[in-house]
Amino acid sequence: MSEVLDIEALTVTYGRGPVVRALWLRLARGDVLGLVGESGCGKTTLGWSILGLLPSGARMDGTIRFEGADLRSLDGRDRRRLLGDRLAMIPQGGSGALDPLYRIGDQIVETILAHRHVSRSEARAMALRQLRAVGIPDPEARLASYPHELSGGMRQRVSIATALVLNPSLLIADEPTSALDVTIQAQVLALFRDLIHEHAGAAIVISHDLGVVAQLCNRVAVMYAGQIVEEAPVDQLFAEPRHPYTRSLLAAHPALGRRGDRLATIPGTVPDPASPPAGCLFRPRCPVAMAACCREPPWVEQPGGGVRCVRHAAG
């Protein structure tokens, strides 16, 4: 199994405190990992820190290896060579990812020309093929459209097409369907699943929607307050969630919670990064917290993943 991404002890700190805490993550070729958690848990920050595009003022510690290369030691030029080519991102709210002043076609062509020695017309042909692949009707005409002339669903497809056009070995998709109507969402999801397998070596799908993750991914990592609290193959996580937070999250999901039960909510709020609780970060909201939770919870390896909870430690 060849490693695509290997993150070791990644910590990202903004002004108020750590947003990502000593996070470890590995991704092999063929993996499609769902990264789930409430908003503010650090999912998006994790995504951008892999690309090295955190806002100024953010501090980053730890190592990120992409296909064996230490991303953080690369200079700007070498990093740019990877971005958009072997390491691509679909930013959140796809419509904001496009420059309003340039035609769709020019933005895709510009990306291709930044990485490949091809002629402008060859690049256009590649862009056209990719727009057709994401199911955009009348792609020739759309190449000449400006972003404001397309619907949100179309813009999202353009973002997907742009990210996949050079067949990246790692695709990071941040809430790829959240800006879409439910009807289009199913369509884009199906399309997206095929495209990931066809064009991308591996993918991280960031989403707060467990339904999206269930459809797209083969592995799931659950994030809470900047840590991964549980990681498991997708079927196992839904069938047998181990971490109390994962259970609460599943119970709070309308389609996945048990039929007939009242839809649960998780009491309390995500801890303030500046003053986290001692021990397990979920302890103040955990329905099954006990005295041992005041100590740092261990990471307990499980088949295909692991869980950060003292209840699974003793064995």
Added chain:
Amino acid sequence: MGQAILTRVLLVIPILFGMSVVVFAIIRLVPGDPVAAVLGLNATPQLIAQTRQQLGLDQPFWVQYLQWLGGILHGDFGRDYRSGHPIVQLLAQTLPVTFELVVLSMLIAVVAGVGLGTVSAVWRGRIPDRVGQVFSTLGISVPDFWLGMILILGLALALGLFPSSGFTPLTDDPLDNLWHLVLPALTLAAGLAAVLVRITRSAMLDVLDQDFLRAARSRGLSERAVVLSHGLRNAAVPIVTVIGMQLGYLFGATVVIENVFSVPGLGRLILDSTLAHNYPVIQASVLVLGAVFVLTNLLVDIAYTVIDPRVARPAGA
């Protein structure tokens, strides 16, 4: 889009018409008798009355206006009270000079102002940004006539790098012409460049924060493409707006600068003719200056449609 521009172009006509009324009226309200000024101290009442009739000043106000307006529509701006030369000739001599001076200042101001503003935004809070802030504060607070005199004293008289005054027509010797215009153009450009540094900096800071710029970086584009093609072009709308507004200021400031540097342009013609109560010359030159301002603003409005496709092609159109 075509219709919006056409409406905008047609709007220029009533604006110019209104301007002609205001120019004409204001000059009549200025105290002082032009005839007395033309004839000097030895004028007899009889001579005054005769001259007044010759110049058409005995006619009612509105007749004078209509005659003047009718002439302009035929390209006749009247004659200089003193020399008797057709004013069109005076305008043809002075307007290109002022135009050249303004264009040159504009180029200097845009290159320096937008350049320094962009650099300030990209290196926000660091040394280039500090330099930009010092420069823009100085540029905005230093009066241009004073800066002109300091430049003459320093660069022209003390160091002898540039001529302190005078002018060579562009057609005689382009290099020498440029040589003479460097100091006045620099003086004129300083204020505008300072304003442009601030506007560009804040517009760029806005744009650099946008999601699509980070997305452009995530596609592996060069820093140059990110900052210039995507950043600066998105910041261009507020910058162009300010350039358009400041153009009027620039033309107005030529009245002072051309006198400080003895440049024979429209600005100096306006001052000379005002001091001499030379009504037709003032009217014509102020009207032309105003028309140039109105037309440049029209060009700025058209420029928006080139910069931003959302103006030219609104969604759903």
